[in-house]
Amino acid sequence: MRELNVSEITKAVKELCIKANRVLPEDMKECIRCGASAERSPVGKGVFDDILANLDAAEAETLPICQDTGMAVVFIELGQDVHLVGGDLNDAVNKGVHDGYVDGLLRKSVVGDPLERVNTNDNTPAVLHLSIVQGEKVKITVAPKGFGSENMSQLKMMTPAVTKDEIVDWVVNVCAQAGSNPCPPIVIGVGIGGDFEQCAYLAKKALCRNVSQRNPKPLYAELEAVMLEKINKLGIGPQGFGGTQTCLAVNIEQAPTHIAGLPVSVNVGCHVTRHASAEI
Numbered sequence: 001m002r003e004l005n006v007s008e009i010t011k012a013v014k015e016l017c018i019k020a021n022r023v024l025p026e027d028m029k030e031c032i033r034c035g036a037s038a039e040r041s042p043v044g045k046g047v048f049d050d051i052l053a054n055l056d057a058a059e060a061e062t063l064p065i066c067q068d069t070g071m072a073v074v075f076i077e078l079g080q081d082v083h084l085v086g087g088d089l090n091d092a093v094n095k096g097v098h099d100g101y102v103d104g105l106l107r108k109s110v111v112g113d114p115l116e117r118v119n120t121n122d123n124t125p126a127v128l129h130l131s132i133v134q135g136e137k138v139k140i141t142v143a144p145k146g147f148g149s150e151n152m153s154q155l156k157m158m159t160p161a162v163t164k165d166e167i168v169d170w171v172v173n174v175c176a177q178a179g180s181n182p183c184p185p186i187v188i189g190v191g192i193g194g195d196f197e198q199c200a201y202l203a204k205k206a207l208c209r210n211v212s213q214r215n216p217k218p219l220y221a222e223l224e225a226v227m228l229e230k231i232n233k234l235g236i237g238p239q240g241f242g243g244t245q246t247c248l249a250v251n252i253e254q255a256p257t258h259i260a261g262l263p264v265s266v267n268v269g270c271h272v273t274r275h276a277s278a279e280i
């Protein structure tokens, strides 16, 4: 059994909040560069140039990529042979978010109650997804989520009678309804299966997958390709100014489900689909 002080988790979460807000993962940057070369609309190409220049400026000047520095979504894969000492895990994660957003001068975007709407002033609490895995390591991923894109996300409880074409059409229609609101070019995380809440979780998790990696199951990899093609045919284009590159990638994650159901969810990610990970 390995002992790990939760202060190490606080430190890692702090660094990841800052890093994720300043530097996009290399696969996302490459995907944006590919989108820029593929874009056919001159205005769309100009938007891509601005997006790429903004990424370079954020990295060079140590500034956030976007003014909406997001709600801190934290995934922790905790090895079952780790004994956490020195405090409470939730408190440690939230202290990391506090330190990252305050010391990193990131915008505080969280209200403590959804109806009273008073800003917590340190971007806490985090949305924490904890899973217990084998081993004695702790993997932490911080995915700051802007709500321009989050607000465009949807979940539908479909039935097993639904066809694959109908699933594709629904996902494409979610993107059509989103229009320019999620700051396209977008990345789409799709969850298929599970129950109501697991389906939404799958879509969020899908947004943290490398955008150059297709689903390992050919059935889902094919669906990803079909959805991507159809979303790009919508012509919404970069920042909604029209163009061929509305969507950069579609990532699907699937899970077993009930015989009577087929939940499908779409978590919309913007061109700033951010995440950073560390293992301790």
Ligand code: SF4
Residues within 6 Å of the ligand: 066, 067, 068, 069, 070, 145, 146, 147, 148, 149, 181, 182, 183, 270, 271, 272
């Ligand atoms: S949707 Fe993304 S790019 Fe648009 S404001 Fe929010 S975080 Fe920024």
